[in-house]
Amino acid sequence: MTSSHPAAPAGQRTVRRHNAALVLRAIADTPGLSRAEVATRTGLTKATVSSLVERLMNGGLVAEAGPAPRNGPGRRGAALSLSPAGPHGLGVEIGVDYLATCLVDLTGTPRGQWVSEADNRTEPAAAVLDRAAGAVRACLAEAARLGVRAGGVGVALPGLVEAGTGTLRVAPNLGWHDIDIPAALRARVDLGTLPVLPGNEANFAALAELWAGGPHDYVHVSGEIGIGAGIVIDGTLFEGVRGFGGELGHFAVDPGGPECPCGARGCLERLAGQEAVLRRAGVPLEGRPSQLLDELIRRLEAGQPAALEATADAGHWLGVALADVVNLLDVPTVVLGGAYARLHPWLAGPLAERLRARVMSASFAPVRVLRSALGGEAAARGAAGAAVRAILADPESFVDAG
Amino acid sequence: MTSSHPAAPAGQRTVRRHNAALVLRAIADTPGLSRAEVATRTGLTKATVSSLVERLMNGGLVAEAGPAPRNGPGRRGAALSLSPAGPHGLGVEIGVDYLATCLVDLTGTPRGQWVSEADNRTEPAAAVLDRAAGAVRACLAEAARLGVRAGGVGVALPGLVEAGTGTLRVAPNLGWHDIDIPAALRARVDLGTLPVLPGNEANFAALAELWAGGPHDYVHVSGEIGIGAGIVIDGTLFEGVRGFGGELGHFAVDPGGPECPCGARGCLERLAGQEAVLRRAGVPLEGRPSQLLDELIRRLEAGQPAALEATADAGHWLGVALADVVNLLDVPTVVLGGAYARLHPWLAGPLAERLRARVMSASFAPVRVLRSALGGEAAARGAAGAAVRAILADPESFVDAG
Numbered sequence: 053m054t055s056s057h058p059a060a061p062a063g064q065r066t067v068r069r070h071n072a073a074l075v076l077r078a079i080a081d082t083p084g085l086s087r088a089e090v091a092t093r094t095g096l097t098k099a100t101v102s103s104l105v106e107r108l109m110n111g112g113l114v115a116e117a118g119p120a121p122r123n124g125p126g127r128r129g130a131a132l133s134l135s136p137a138g139p140h141g142l143g144v145e146i147g148v149d150y151l152a153t154c155l156v157d158l159t160g161t162p163r164g165q166w167v168s169e170a171d172n173r174t175e176p177a178a179a180v181l182d183r184a185a186g187a188v189r190a191c192l193a194e195a196a197r198l199g200v201r202a203g204g205v206g207v208a209l210p211g212l213v214e215a216g217t218g219t220l221r222v223a224p225n226l227g228w229h230d231i232d233i234p235a236a237l238r239a240r241v242d243l244g245t246l247p248v249l250p251g252n253e254a255n256f257a258a259l260a261e262l263w264a265g266g267p268h269d270y271v272h273v274s275g276e277i278g279i280g281a282g283i284v285i286d287g288t289l290f291e292g293v294r295g296f297g298g299e300l301g302h303f304a305v306d307p308g309g310p311e312c313p314c315g316a317r318g319c320l321e322r323l324a325g326q327e328a329v330l331r332r333a334g335v336p337l338e339g340r341p342s343q344l345l346d347e348l349i350r351r352l353e354a355g356q357p358a359a360l361e362a363t364a365d366a367g368h369w370l371g372v373a374l375a376d377v378v379n380l381l382d383v384p385t386v387v388l389g390g391a392y393a394r395l396h397p398w399l400a401g402p403l404a405e406r407l408r409a410r411v412m413s414a415s416f417a418p419v420r421v422l423r424s425a426l427g428g429e430a431a432a433r434g435a436a437g438a439a440v441r442a443i444l445a446d447p448e449s450f451v452d453a454g
Numbered sequence: 455m456t457s458s459h460p461a462a463p464a465g466q467r468t469v470r471r472h473n474a475a476l477v478l479r480a481i482a483d484t485p486g487l488s489r490a491e492v493a494t495r496t497g498l499t500k501a502t503v504s505s506l507v508e509r510l511m512n513g514g515l516v517a518e519a520g521p522a523p524r525n526g527p528g529r530r531g532a533a534l535s536l537s538p539a540g541p542h543g544l545g546v547e548i549g550v551d552y553l554a555t556c557l558v559d560l561t562g563t564p565r566g567q568w569v570s571e572a573d574n575r576t577e578p579a580a581a582v583l584d585r586a587a588g589a590v591r592a593c594l595a596e597a598a599r600l601g602v603r604a605g606g607v608g609v610a611l612p613g614l615v616e617a618g619t620g621t622l623r624v625a626p627n628l629g630w631h632d633i634d635i636p637a638a639l640r641a642r643v644d645l646g647t648l649p650v651l652p653g654n655e656a657n658f659a660a661l662a663e664l665w666a667g668g669p670h671d672y673v674h675v676s677g678e679i680g681i682g683a684g685i686v687i688d689g690t691l692f693e694g695v696r697g698f699g700g701e702l703g704h705f706a707v708d709p710g711g712p713e714c715p716c717g718a719r720g721c722l723e724r725l726a727g728q729e730a731v732l733r734r735a736g737v738p739l740e741g742r743p744s745q746l747l748d749e750l751i752r753r754l755e756a757g758q759p760a761a762l763e764a765t766a767d768a769g770h771w772l773g774v775a776l777a778d779v780v781n782l783l784d785v786p787t788v789v790l791g792g793a794y795a796r797l798h799p800w801l802a803g804p805l806a807e808r809l810r811a812r813v814m815s816a817s818f819a820p821v822r823v824l825r826s827a828l829g830g831e832a833a834a835r836g837a838a839g840a841a842v843r844a845i846l847a848d849p850e851s852f853v854d855a856g
Contacts, residue, residue, distance in 0.1 A: 212815055221818050269695045281782065285695065292784025293671045293687065296815040299781035304774045304812060307708055316812045372706045376778055379701035380683065382694025410706060410718045413614055413698040416623050 068104070069448040071096055075104045076447045079114060079132050080159070086129025105132065111451035112138045112201075113158065113443070134158040139203025139443055139450065142191050143436030145253055146184050148172060148210050148225045148277040149341040153191045154432040157200070158440055160263050164194055165429055169340040177228050185240030192241075203443045203450060204246055206435025207233055208253040210278050215295030218250040224302075224314045225278045225321075245453050249438050254298050255291055256434030257389050258282020260426055262289070263437050270385035271377055272424065273300065273370070274431065275392030279321050283381065301325065303373040320373045324366035326391050332362035345391055352398050360398065367399040371406025378411045378419055389424035390431075396423040470506070471850040473498055477506045478849045481516060481534050482561070488531025507534065513853035514540045514603075515560065515845070536560040541605025541845055541852065544593050545838030547655055548586050550574060550612050550627045550679040551743045555593045556834035559602070560842055562665050566596050567831055571742040579630050587642030594643075605845045605852060606648055608837025609635055610655040612680050617697030620652040626704075626716045627680045627723075647855050651840050656700050657693055658836030659791050660684020662828055664691070665839050672787035673779055674826065675702065675772070676833065677794030681723050685783065703727065705775040722775045726768035728793050734764035747793055754800050762800065769801035773808025780813045780821055791826035792833075798825040 071094070078093045079085060085093070091101045108114040115137070116130035136157055143154040149171050155164045168187065172180045188205060195202050211223025213233070220231045233250040237243065258272035262284055266272075272282040279301035283290045291297050301321035302314055309318025322328055326345070330337060333356075335347050351359035374386055386403075388396050400421045407421070408414045424430060443450045473496070480495045481487060487495070493503045510516040517539070518532035538559055545556040551573050557566045570589065574582045590607060597604050613625025615635070622633045635652040639645065660674035664686055668674075674684040681703035685692045693699050703723035704716055711720025724730055728747070732739060735758075737749050753761035776788055788805075790798050802823045809823070810816045826832060845852045 222814065224814070283782070285692075290687075290783075292782075293786055294784050294815070294819050296819060297782055297784035299814045302781050302812065302814055303778045305706065305709065307774065314814060372709065373778075376705045376775075377782060379704050380685070380694075380699055380779060380782070381692075382696050382699035384695055410704065412624065412626070412701045412704055412716060413696070417696050417698060 065448075069446065071100060072104050072108065072448045072451075073444070073446060075101060076108060076113060076134075076444055080134055080444055083133040084131045086131065088129050090132065107451060108447060109135075111447065113447055113450070114138075137200055139440075140195050140198075140200050141204055141206065141436040141439035141441075141443075142188065142195070142202045143206045143208065143256070143432040143434065143439065144184055144188050144191070145208035145256075145432040145435060146172065146180065146210070146226075147253070147431075151184055151187050152429065152432040153187045154429065154436040155191055155195060155198075156433065156436040156440055158444070160437045160440060162433060162436075163198060163200075164191070165432065166190070167342075167428075169342060173226060177226070177231060180226075181231075181236050182240060185237060188237065188243075189241050202246055202439075204439030205237070205243065205248050206256065206438040207237065207248060207250040208256045208431040208435040209233065209250060210253050210276070210280070212296045212299070213250050213252050215291065218248065220250065221296075224312070227313070247439070247442060249435070249442065251435065251438065252280060252282075252291070252295075252298060253431040254280025254300075255282045255289055256432075256438060257424075257426070257430035258284050258387075258434070259289055260430040260434035260437060261387055261389065261424055262287065263434070264425060266387065267385050267422075269383055270387050270422075271374070271381070271383050272387045272389050272430075273374070273392060274390040275324070275326065275370075275388065275395070276390045276428075277321075277326050279325055279370075281377065283383070285381075285383070300373055300377070303376060305369050305372045320369060323369040324373075329362050329366045329395075332365065333359040335359075345394060349394060352395075363395055363398040364402045366395075367402030368406055370399065371403040372410065374403065375407050375410030378407060378413075382413065382417070383419075384417065385420045385422060387422045387424050389426065390428055393424040393427035396421075467850075471848065473502060474506050474510065474850045474853075475847060477503060478510060478515060478536075478846055482536055482846055485535040486533040488533065490531050492534065509853060510849060511537075513849065515849055515852070516540075539602055541842075542597050542600075542602045543606055543608065543838040543841035543843075543845075544590065544597070544604045545608045545610065545658070545834040545836065545841065546586055546590050546593070547610035547658075547834040547837060548574065548582060548612070548628075549655070549833075553586055553589050554831065554834040555589045556831065556838040557593055557597055557600075558835065558838040558842055560846070562839045562842060564835060564838075565600060565602075566593070567834065568592070569744075569830075571744060574628060579628070579633060582628075583633075583638050584642060587639060590639065590645075591643050604648055604841075606841030607639070607645060607650050608658065608840040609639065609650060609652040610658040610833040610837040611635065611652060612655050612678070612682070614698045614701070615652050615654050617693065620650065622652065623698075626714070629715070649841070649844060651837070651844065653837065653840065654682060654684075654693070654697075654700060655833040656682025656702075657684045657691055658834075658840060659826075659828070659832035660686050660789075660836070661691055662832040662836035662839060663789055663791065663826055664689065665836075666827060668789065669787050669824075671785055672789050672824075673776070673783070673785050674789045674791050674832075675776070675794060676792040677726070677728065677772075677790065677797070678792045678830075679723075679728050681727055681772075683779065685785070687783075687785070702775055702779070705778060707771050707774045722771060725771040726775075731764050731768045731797075734767065735761040737761075747796060751796060754797075765797055765800040766804045768797075769804030770808055772801065773805040774812065776805065777809050777812030780809060780815075784815065784819070785821075786819065787822045787824060789824045789826050791828065792830050795826040795829035798823075
């Protein structure tokens with residue numbers, strides 16, 4: 053992705069790279085700034101800012117529109133903002149029972165979202181990856197139709213992704229092991245020099261929540277067939293020391309409980325995962341996943357005892373696991389995402405009751421249980437957002453490569 | 455503690471405060487530096503460094519000895535180091551069944567450690583605080599005997615301590631609630647302007663481990679009657695968002711398990727805490743705590759089945775809880791501290807077995823189970839060290855107050 057720039061010596065290139073990111077960050081944080089205001093905020097000279105802004109405009113990252121709204125003497129400079137026609141981030145999520153894609157512009161605003169339901173456990177990994185590649189291709193075609201180009205591809209996965217390599221080490225619910233995701237995707241669709249950024253779906257979902265204006269300290273719980281957690285502390289995602297954190301679904305909540313595909317017993321997923329709830333509620337596991345969830349919610353709204361009991365029970369077990377998380381990390385907020393966002397009205401009560409009973413600090417430092425504004429679309433959106441954030445963090449690499 | 459310095463304007467005082475900390479940090483990190491070398495490392499002028507070093511020497515924080523070992527031209531400057539006669543940190547730990555104190559010099563080296571065993575659950579809080587104050591007084595007398603003065607008092611507590619106020623909100627094993635620790639201590643012993651720094655014992659123990667050269671990313675488990683965890687990520691203690699984190703002892707490992715004084719069921723402490731192990735091993739709970747632990751270890755060394763089974767069982771439950779921690783945080787190392795340091799040979803096996811079985815990343819990112827080098831003395835030592843670190847972080851406040 054980084055190409056050399058033979059005209060400038062190494063030191064100068066490093067400085068320009070740093071300064072370009074600084075300028076773009078200022079424009080992203082406060083759309084409408086003039087060049088002079090960017091200079092004031094960044095501490096760079098006006099000449100440097102002008103030169104960098106020109107480079108960023110030529111690279112399609114920054115647009116100017118009319119004069120900046122400014123008081124005081126002097127000519128009003130043009131208002132700068134991230135270009136809506138700039139590179140877009142493409143996100144694809146390989147869920148256990150669906151594929152989702154999302155296209156966002158440089159500001160992170162979604163330009164399109166698609167979901168295709170299919171049980172990815174019943175096909176070999178290669179076939180699922182073929183379909184994922186097809187979804188990426190469709191998303192690239194959509195970007196072309198909109199007249200924009202893609203700037204990177206984020207890939208959300210229901211498993212443990214190695215931070216340095218992007219290798220999916222294990223996805224228990226899919227039964228997948230050691231798949232080099234960037235290589236697998238590039239082998240199926242021509243991505244040229246576009247960066248591919250694989251990551252855990254729960255982490256991407258937590259990031260999407262943060263970027264959509266979520267709180268600063270929280271645990272975001274992605275409830276699907278698997279259950280994952282994204283930990284955000286002081287506005288920063290903590291993925292674990294080596295990138296393998298957030299495996300809430302395999303918390304041991306009932307040592308004598310049912311067996312889990314991971315090999316252990318009594319994992320939270322087996323007691324509070326989507327399929328466990330549907331099964332206990334008596335919803336036949338036939339049809340598309342969203343239909344099953346719709347059916348469960350219909351039964352909950354109708355006050356059907358089996359559905360109410362199954363969901364309350366899931367809330368109880370979720371509360372047991374999250375009480376451990378809060379006892380360990382002292383996070384003040386839990387955000388329910390994925391399918392749990394839709395089940396929030398029935399889950400939150402029993403969950404909060406367990407937190408009150410088990411969290412040591414609950415009486416003087418209560419824990420809020422919020423509902424994700426994004427729900428099931430969060431992971432693909434977070435993956436797309438990550439691709440865009442990578443450009444904002446290092447615009448020179450993008451401009452060079454373009 | 456911070457006193458004003460009317461001679462210098464506010465801006466200058468802030469700068470000097472910052473620079474004094476910078477200079478002292480450089481000397482602490484690399485003992486033996488000359489003034490010129492400190493200037494090079496900090497980027498400050500030699501004149502500024504000389505002036506600050508003189509101030510720090512007058513305040514008793516820095517000592518010089520002979521010429522610094524240096525090559526190259528020019529006069530050799532005197533070698534600077536933290537003064538061994540400088541202010542000492544005093545740590546006191548109020549354990550569930552003991553009181554411990556520790557005196558450390560500016561480098562964190564212990565100059566004295568004392569433990570006094572007594573069941574602090576059988577007396578009212580006021581009486582225990584009287585004895586703790588007595589221990590602090592004895593420690594201050596020892597400092598006077600050594601010809602050094604105290605620079606601050608760290609207080610390690612077996613409960614949840616509010617970060618801003620130093621109030622002990624709850625200590626379940628003592629049955630204590632809402633005690634303003636600094637006020638309680640100052641009411642009993644004349645501490646003048648000495649800062650009092652209360653904190654959770656497991657966190658202080660984890661810090662002592664870090665300062666003694668422990669790894670950079672780990673969970674330190676303090677196993678006493680209660681069980682606490684100190685989380686160190688990238689060389690920094692994470693105490694939780696509001697300071698109430700690390701409550702490993704109340705992880706729910708067996709939902710049908712025994713009741714806990716905290717009000718919940720099946721907490722780890724009830725299954726793997728020191729008293730639970732002693733009881734299951736058949737050791738009569740009479741005598742001093744260290745005698746009970748000695749007796750357990752004697753039985754373990756003799757291969758007595760009840761003792762072996764009880765300890766292995768504790769290791770198993772500890773492994774269940776720590777698997778959750780590793781699944782959540784992906785920490786590569788667990789350090790067994792407190793009484794667990796002595797029980798390591800019998801606990802580590804069953805514990806590691808559970809980690810291998812339950813941690814999702816165990817097969818490709820194994821978890822080490824280490825034994826604390828400090829054991830039961832860690833918390834008091836960490837508390838004393840914290841008092842010293844506070845001086846190193848802001849030497850001007852200390853010099854001003856002195």
